[in-house]
Amino acid sequence: MGEEENNNSTSKNSRGCDDDVMVESPAPAKENGRAADPRLQGISDAIRVVPHFPKPGIMFNDITALLLRPAVFKDAVDMFVERYRGMGIAAVAGIEARGFIFGPAIALAIGAKFIPLRKPKKLPGEVISETYVLEYGTDCLEMHVGATEPGERVVVVDDLVATGGTLSAAIKLLERAGADVVECACLIGLPKYKNFYKLNGIPVYILVESRK
Numbered sequence: 001m002g003e004e005e006n007n008n009s010t011s012k013n014s015r016g017c018d019d020d021v022m023v024e025s026p027a028p029a030k031e032n033g034r035a036a037d038p039r040l041q042g043i044s045d046a047i048r049v050v051p052h053f054p055k056p057g058i059m060f061n062d063i064t065a066l067l068l069r070p071a072v073f074k075d076a077v078d079m080f081v082e083r084y085r086g087m088g089i090a091a092v093a094g095i096e097a098r099g100f101i102f103g104p105a106i107a108l109a110i111g112a113k114f115i116p117l118r119k120p121k122k123l124p125g126e127v128i129s130e131t132y133v134l135e136y137g138t139d140c141l142e143m144h145v146g147a148t149e150p151g152e153r154v155v156v157v158d159d160l161v162a163t164g165g166t167l168s169a170a171i172k173l174l175e176r177a178g179a180d181v182v183e184c185a186c187l188i189g190l191p192k193y194k195n196f197y198k199l200n201g202i203p204v205y206i207l208v209e210s211r212k
């Protein structure tokens with residue numbers, strides 16, 4: 001990850017990443033005197049916003065529309081690959097289900113293994129679990145014991161961060177196994193959480209804000 005590639009660069013932390021809020025906003029075109037990455041506008045435009053799904057009041061950010069446009073899909077994967085290549089990342093951990101769409105492509109491109117973090121009772125064998133709170137009710141993520149070794153540098157990938165509950169559970173699972181969670185990476189962050197993107201002390205890197 002070069003300094004030139006990061007338009008919202010703040011100070012580098014001990015993890016080798018930029019600190020605190022890191023929103024690669026698609027607008028304005030210039031930020032901190034540098035041109036924004038032109039790929040961001042295309043990524044933002046390709047995300048379909050569906051009002052009142054899956055329930056009234058929710059503006060659903062649908063990444064399946066982006067997946068139908070291979071050049072834009074590639075741009076999104078490339079931006080993460082450019083950020084994490086050469087950082088000694090041993091594993092990319094993807095969150096079921098939409099983190100499974102982006103995580104493996106990033107892992108293969110940077111030469112890292114892929115760790116699936118799954119919803120309950122999907123993984124055979126020994127697992128560790130973390131329950132987390134959703135807007136209504138709870139959910140749980142599980143990871144295979146032995147998927148990561150103590151000290152391994154890991155990036156967590158998902159499509160979207162809203163409350164951060166899902167990413168927090170992922171961080172806890174990996175840290176319980178001794179992993180060094182370097183950063184969480186999401187395509188989309190909801191604007192109302194703009195100043196919330198440091199979870200359990202781990203930076204969250206966002207490409208674009210939700211358009212609604």
Ligand SMILES: O=P(O)(O)OC[C@H]1O[C@H](OP(=O)(O)OP(=O)(O)O)[C@H](O)[C@@H]1O
Pocket residue numbers: 095096097098099158159160161162163164165166167
């Ligand atoms: O920041 P949070 O408030 O935790 O929300 C973000 C999570 O919500 C969505 O997944 P969802 O739980 O809908 O599961 P799915 O990917 O299986 O549809 C999304 O893909 C994230 O994983």
Ligand SMILES: Nc1ncnc2[nH]cnc12
Pocket residue numbers: 058059060061062160162
């Ligand atoms: N607004 C939203 N769009 C898509 N996925 C979500 N997960 C949580 N909130 C979401």
